[in-house]
Amino acid sequence: xxxxxxxxxxxxxxxxxxxxxxxxxxxxxxxxxxxxxxxxxxxxxxxxxxxxxxxxxxxxxxxxxxxxxxxxxxxxxxxxxxxxxxxxxxxxxxxxxxxxxxxxxxxxxxxxxxxxxxxxxxxxxxxxxxxxxxxxxxxxxxxxxxxxxxxxxxxxxxxxxxxxxxxxxxxxxxxxxxxxxxxxxxxxxxxxxxxxxxxxxxxxxxxxxxxxxxxxxxxxxxxxxxxxxxxxxxxxxxxxxxxxxxxxxxxxxxxxxxxxxxxxxxxxxxxxxxxxxxxxxxxxxxxxxxxxxxxxxxxxxxxxxxxxxxxxxxxxxxxxxxxxxxxxxxxxxxxxx
Numbered sequence: 001x002x003x004x005x006x007x008x009x010x011x012x013x014x015x016x017x018x019x020x021x022x023x024x025x026x027x028x029x030x031x032x033x034x035x036x037x038x039x040x041x042x043x044x045x046x047x048x049x050x051x052x053x054x055x056x057x058x059x060x061x062x063x064x065x066x067x068x069x070x071x072x073x074x075x076x077x078x079x080x081x082x083x084x085x086x087x088x089x090x091x092x093x094x095x096x097x098x099x100x101x102x103x104x105x106x107x108x109x110x111x112x113x114x115x116x117x118x119x120x121x122x123x124x125x126x127x128x129x130x131x132x133x134x135x136x137x138x139x140x141x142x143x144x145x146x147x148x149x150x151x152x153x154x155x156x157x158x159x160x161x162x163x164x165x166x167x168x169x170x171x172x173x174x175x176x177x178x179x180x181x182x183x184x185x186x187x188x189x190x191x192x193x194x195x196x197x198x199x200x201x202x203x204x205x206x207x208x209x210x211x212x213x214x215x216x217x218x219x220x221x222x223x224x225x226x227x228x229x230x231x232x233x234x235x236x237x238x239x240x241x242x243x244x245x246x247x248x249x250x251x252x253x254x255x256x257x258x259x260x261x262x263x264x265x266x267x268x269x270x271x272x273x274x275x276x277x278x279x280x281x282x283x284x285x286x287x288x289x290x291x292x293x294x295x296x297x298x299x300x301x302x303x304x305x306x307x308x309x310x311x312x313x314x315x316x317x318x319x320x321x322x323x324x325x326x327x328x329x330x331x332x333x334x335x336x337x
Contacts, residue, residue, distance in 0.1 A: 132222030
């Protein structure tokens, strides 16, 4: 009902009377009024004038966030086909795994504005407030060896970076990737960075083969304040740019980029065709880092990544060590990056 009314309002040149909507849809005026109210709750600005009807105000620059607005901007063949969009959920990763168990296929996408049970790395809770953020997870069912699965996390980070670098930003604002999968932003020309995007990838196996891969991504976009417990290391995209964003457009473009890059990865069997783009956003490159390996910490200089996504670190004795993600973390010697 809402989608049909929205389509009629978008196609109209001016006002559409309530009677016209009733006749077109075969419903009562009360049903039309309820649908209009629901569209307004979704963020659409709909003007109502007695004896003239309803008119939809321009929405191109408004932050109207729902499945319809995301789908209309998707240029993908299979990503987001189908798309599930909710105001609130427990965890989009859990939602995807449930859908996978129910038989949904490759490319299924879940998006929400709030999570009540968001998940972070190593069992941590991911803080997921409402009011301008986005949380989303995709279902992948690739025919690849399980040891290749971690590379999908870097592909997700690259898609976010490619999308953010297209934004018109003030001088000194730089977006980037903290290896392997954090999206970060600097407002001081790259001296210091704060986290704006977190990514969690979960793989499930059946008889040593991949059953599914779930990539969950949380983005700090338009929220007015960062929770105090993460304020020292986290920021929002809107604060960095000095303006709010249309979240539906941002989300759609991320998945447009992801599909393009993921298909290159499947064809090559590695990150080789994506390596240059990823390293262009890699803020660790050229910086001193501390590798938090359970077998023993060490320091070195990050150089770039290998074709399979390891961070290449040059140690003091001039050895180049490939660092794999997983149980190993990398931190900047003087801070977060």
